[in-house]
Amino acid sequence: MNKARDNILQRLRAQERPPGSFPGRDFLSRHDWPAAECLQRFTERLQAVRAEVHHSSPEGWLELLVQLCRDKNLNNLLLSPQTRWGQAIYAQAGRFPKLQAYEHPIEDWKPAMFHGIDASLTGTLGGIAETGSLILWPDAEEPRQMSLVPPVHFALLEAGRIYSTFAEAIARQDWVTKGMPTNALLISGPSKSADIAQVLAYGVHGPKELVVLVV
Amino acid sequence: MAMPTEFRIRVEDALKKDEVRTHFRKAMDTLMTNRRNQFPDEAELQRLRTQAQSIRANALSKLPELLEQLESNLVRNGVQVHWAETTDEANRIVLNILQQHNARSIIKGKSMVSEEMGLNHFLEQQGIEALESDLGEFIIQLDGETPSHIIMPAIHKNKEEIARLFNARFPHIPYTDDVDELTRNARAILRDKFYSAPVGLSGVNFAVAETGTLCLVENEGNGRMATTVPPVHIAVTGIEKVVEKLADIPPLFSILPRSATGQPVTTYFNMISGPRKPGEKDGPTEVHLVLLDNGRSTIYSDPELLATLRCIRCGACINHCPVYVRIGGHAYGTVYPGPIGTILEPQKEGLRVHGELVQASSLCGACGEVCPVRIPIPDIINRLRHDGVRQDGGSRTRDAGTRRKRLEAVTWRGWSWAASHPSLYHLGSRAATRLRKLMPQRLGAWTRVRTAPALAAQTLHERLKALGVDHE
Amino acid sequence: MTMQRPEAAYFFGTCLIDLFYPDAGVSAVQLLQREGVRVIFPPDQTCCGQPAWNSGYRDEARKVARTQLALFDKPLPIVIPSGSCAGMMKTHYPALFRGEPDEDRALDVAGRVYELTGFLVDVLDIRLQDLGAPVTVAVHTSCSARREMGVADKIESLLGQLARVTVHEQAYKTECCGFGGTFAVKEPEISAAMVADKTAHIRATGASCLVSQDCGCLMNIGGAFAFQQREQNQPVPAIRHIAEFLWERVNAGPAATGEA
Numbered sequence: 001m002n003k004a005r006d007n008i009l010q011r012l013r014a015q016e017r018p019p020g021s022f023p024g025r026d027f028l029s030r031h032d033w034p035a036a037e038c039l040q041r042f043t044e045r046l047q048a049v050r051a052e053v054h055h056s057s058p059e060g061w062l063e064l065l066v067q068l069c070r071d072k073n074l075n076n077l078l079l080s081p082q083t084r085w086g087q088a089i090y091a092q093a094g095r096f097p098k099l100q101a102y103e104h105p106i107e108d109w110k111p112a113m114f115h116g117i118d119a120s121l122t123g124t125l126g127g128i129a130e131t132g133s134l135i136l137w138p139d140a141e142e143p144r145q146m147s148l149v150p151p152v153h154f155a156l157l158e159a160g161r162i163y164s165t166f167a168e169a170i171a172r173q174d175w176v177t178k179g180m181p182t183n184a185l186l187i188s189g190p191s192k193s194a195d196i197a198q199v200l201a202y203g204v205h206g207p208k209e210l211v212v213l214v215v
Numbered sequence: 216m217a218m219p220t221e222f223r224i225r226v227e228d229a230l231k232k233d234e235v236r237t238h239f240r241k242a243m244d245t246l247m248t249n250r251r252n253q254f255p256d257e258a259e260l261q262r263l264r265t266q267a268q269s270i271r272a273n274a275l276s277k278l279p280e281l282l283e284q285l286e287s288n289l290v291r292n293g294v295q296v297h298w299a300e301t302t303d304e305a306n307r308i309v310l311n312i313l314q315q316h317n318a319r320s321i322i323k324g325k326s327m328v329s330e331e332m333g334l335n336h337f338l339e340q341q342g343i344e345a346l347e348s349d350l351g352e353f354i355i356q357l358d359g360e361t362p363s364h365i366i367m368p369a370i371h372k373n374k375e376e377i378a379r380l381f382n383a384r385f386p387h388i389p390y391t392d393d394v395d396e397l398t399r400n401a402r403a404i405l406r407d408k409f410y411s412a413p414v415g416l417s418g419v420n421f422a423v424a425e426t427g428t429l430c431l432v433e434n435e436g437n438g439r440m441a442t443t444v445p446p447v448h449i450a451v452t453g454i455e456k457v458v459e460k461l462a463d464i465p466p467l468f469s470i471l472p473r474s475a476t477g478q479p480v481t482t483y484f485n486m487i488s489g490p491r492k493p494g495e496k497d498g499p500t501e502v503h504l505v506l507l508d509n510g511r512s513t514i515y516s517d518p519e520l521l522a523t524l525r526c527i528r529c530g531a532c533i534n535h536c537p538v539y540v541r542i543g544g545h546a547y548g549t550v551y552p553g554p555i556g557t558i559l560e561p562q563k564e565g566l567r568v569h570g571e572l573v574q575a576s577s578l579c580g581a582c583g584e585v586c587p588v589r590i591p592i593p594d595i596i597n598r599l600r601h602d603g604v605r606q607d608g609g610s611r612t613r614d615a616g617t618r619r620k621r622l623e624a625v626t627w628r629g630w631s632w633a634a635s636h637p638s639l640y641h642l643g644s645r646a647a648t649r650l651r652k653l654m655p656q657r658l659g660a661w662t663r664v665r666t667a668p669a670l671a672a673q674t675l676h677e678r679l680k681a682l683g684v685d686h687e
Numbered sequence: 688m689t690m691q692r693p694e695a696a697y698f699f700g701t702c703l704i705d706l707f708y709p710d711a712g713v714s715a716v717q718l719l720q721r722e723g724v725r726v727i728f729p730p731d732q733t734c735c736g737q738p739a740w741n742s743g744y745r746d747e748a749r750k751v752a753r754t755q756l757a758l759f760d761k762p763l764p765i766v767i768p769s770g771s772c773a774g775m776m777k778t779h780y781p782a783l784f785r786g787e788p789d790e791d792r793a794l795d796v797a798g799r800v801y802e803l804t805g806f807l808v809d810v811l812d813i814r815l816q817d818l819g820a821p822v823t824v825a826v827h828t829s830c831s832a833r834r835e836m837g838v839a840d841k842i843e844s845l846l847g848q849l850a851r852v853t854v855h856e857q858a859y860k861t862e863c864c865g866f867g868g869t870f871a872v873k874e875p876e877i878s879a880a881m882v883a884d885k886t887a888h889i890r891a892t893g894a895s896c897l898v899s900q901d902c903g904c905l906m907n908i909g910g911a912f913a914f915q916q917r918e919q920n921q922p923v924p925a926i927r928h929i930a931e932f933l934w935e936r937v938n939a940g941p942a943a944t945g946e947a
Contacts, residue, residue, distance in 0.1 A: 191436040
């Protein structure tokens with residue numbers, strides 16, 4: 001279909017376009033909140049869309065997670081044993097529901113993933129205060145489906161990595177130079193829809209519950 | 216009396232459905248209120264609109280270069296890029312990919328461009344099932360309908376209708392009209408489909424040239440499922456969706472959901488830059504992008520109409536349109552309804568088919584007022600009315616000049632001649648006021664709901680002259 | 688909007704007022720004169736050209752518009768008792784004459800155009816004293832006054848000076864009444880549905896008078912009111928152009944704006 005390509009580009013080029021100047025493009029919404037306010041806004045935003053947000057500490061989060069797994073009656077938890085947080089959890093495996101690693105490509109265990117996993121846990125790259133969003137860059141350790149297929153998704157977030165805005169996160173984490181991953185995500189709550197009579201319903205296709213542990 | 220057009224018949228039909236109209240009114244009221252609440256600071260809103268407009272205008276100003284940059288970055292990332300001049304070409308590209316994988320079905324995330332392509336219908340004819348997975352799209356597909364709104368495709372249906380529809384299509388599931396239960400049922404049905412679908416298809420909200428990234432905005436997670444679970448992902452998009460830099464994305468992603476549904480943010484923002492890399496354990500192994508022209512390059516060639524291509528498909532113009540709220544989306548008979556459809560469809564499909572739409576506007580300006588990228592929709596409607604009747608060959612708009620009717624043209628010429636000859640004009644208006652008793656009391660459609668306007672006994676010209684107002 | 692108080696101003700009466708609502712035009716002129724402005728009414732004025740412009744007949748619109756351009760030679764403001772005709776001259780003349788030999792003239796005229804209520808409030812800073820009987824009114828601001836001329840709140844600001852006038856706000860106040868010039872003729876069913884809702888919302892306020900700055904809207908809404916009264920025996924408000932209403936109030940004129 002190179003002919004289509006050439007024709008389209010040729011038509012687009014046929015009209016001489018004077019180079020424009022668009023100064024309005026650089027306007028920055030001047031949100032630059034101190035850390036405490038970032039945390040507060042982030043939390044309120046997420047709670048407003050029915051996400052659970054727990055503030056914890058480097059010492060306390062593991063205990064909290066144990067409790068949450070128990071409260072939610074989980075039979076198992078999908079997580080990577082390789083990450084720092086994964087290692088910490090695996091070290092106390094007995095206190096958790098059955099721990100499940102994403103060891104193999106999805107093709108090798110798709111039925112179990114779709115029908116047998118109750119919950120997953122992933123890390124995050126950061127948070128966004130303005131919108132109450134989590135930033136995820138799924139990778140080989142924590143693949144894309146981990147935060148998508150199981151009905152409950154636990155996400156760990158370092159309190160110090162909550163940025164005021166999405167623009168700030170992209171700039172501070174230098175996404176362009178670093179190069180974009182296969183899939184980058186912002187997650188702002190559990191899956192939802194208002195397609196039936198504008199009534200909000202949760203858990204349409206993605207996780208029904210999003211549980212954020214801010215550490 | 217001319218035959219009523221299909222559009223007119225649909226309009227009259229829609230206006231008779233009081234219940235549907237009440238439903239639309241309520242739905243649009245909610246959307247308008249939600250949007251207003253998202254922008255409490257008027258000055259900030261105007262700056263954000265200027266910014267979004269600038270980002271889109273900048274992208275369009277270098278569109279061919281950005282498309283090439285997007286393509287080379289996507290290819291470098293491992294994405295296969297296809298170009299289609301027509302919807303037919305685009306459909307065949309999709310079919311070709313499906314055939315390479317012996318795929319007999321496809322699961323779709325929400326994509327208005329695929330609606331524009333008539334992809335579902337095309338694939339069905341080839342014996343391939345195309346299943347919609349966005350809850351709203353799923354519902355209307357069950358009923359054999361098309362979307363009545365670009366953001367909320369099933370907005371014309373109430374809860375009970377949807378409950379009955381589910382019950383008719385899935386008799387093995389107990390009847391319910393509880394929205395949570397209906398949603399759970401749809402989830403279960405569609406999960407199985409995601410699980411087994413060989414190919415997933417999605418639209419694209421923004422494509423970033425700088426990084427070769429396709430962005431998708433959604434709430435349900437079906438967009439993520441369709442682009443993550445099946446082994447092949449096909450994205451379809453119009454050539455205008457590209458932006459230059461990654462830094463252009465946050466402002467657009469900020470203003471889009473706020474303008475559309477009045478949400479501060481959508482649940483998911485999905486940025487896809489390539490297929491599964493070696494070592495990664497999931498994600499499609501093949502990603503394709505189909506870039507569709509379908510008349511866009513013609514729109515692009517006109518400096519005034521070009522603004523149409525700034526659209527980010529938020530639907531705010533639709534939500535605020537006093538015509539749309541009364542006739543609903545289906546009356547338009549187009550893929551895109553409301554004000555954006557009114558300017559886009561006649562340009563895409565031609566004035567012969569959809570030229571009538573540009574009359575279906577009171578030019579009240581509500582659409583232009585809320586457009587997050589400041590498309591001057593009323594001005595473009597006006598321009599397309601001109602294109603419909605002009606004879607100077609000065610427009611590349613498809614079917615320009617074909618809406619001209621002889622009687623109407625003669626009438627305007629006569630009016631123009633009279634109103635540019637003041638003494639004659641005033642002779643005429645004075646005569647009219649003198650003969651006002653003869654003015655007909657029935658003026659076609661006007662007097663079906665109104666009385667005929669009454670001519671004054673004396674014109675303003677006469678009155679002011681009598682009062683001695685300076686006539687220099 | 689800051690402009691020195693002018694000693695004189697042009698008045699463009701509009702074709703609708705000329706033929707159907709001359710009282711509104713006369714009142715507007717008298718209001719301006721009351722403020723010490725010498726009003727000049729160029730007798731050769733006909734129509735701004737908007738009907739043809741909005742119907743796509745640009746050559747025909749331009750020919751008529753060109754006739755008007757010749758009428759305003761002095762560097763004086765041009766006051767128009769209509770948001771829609773003012774909007775035509777201010778925002779659309781520049782487009783209509785783009786690349787034409789008289790483009791400069793069109794820009795000059797466009798730059799001097801004022802909608803009446805905006806002119807009374809912002810330029811003349813008019814002071815009104817209410818001599819009328821207590822009355823409740825509803826306000827319909829035309830879409831062009833609101834969105835093209837940016838004078839959405841001027842009627843309310845003028846009425847705010849009148850001690851015995853109470854404004855009742857109707858639901859969906861900012862929504863179009865469904866006139867839209869040729870729209871009412873070309874899409875009569877949609878237009879009828881719009882004016883049916885508009886009149887119902889206004890009637891629901893219980894106001895005894897509806898005021899607007901555009902006679903197109905008044906012809907539409909007023910025509911529907913009169914029809915509803917005649918055919919359905921419904922009580923309906925009186926309609927008044929804002930100029931006429933104000934003139935009556937400051938002169939204790941006809942009681943129509945009191946008890947309708």
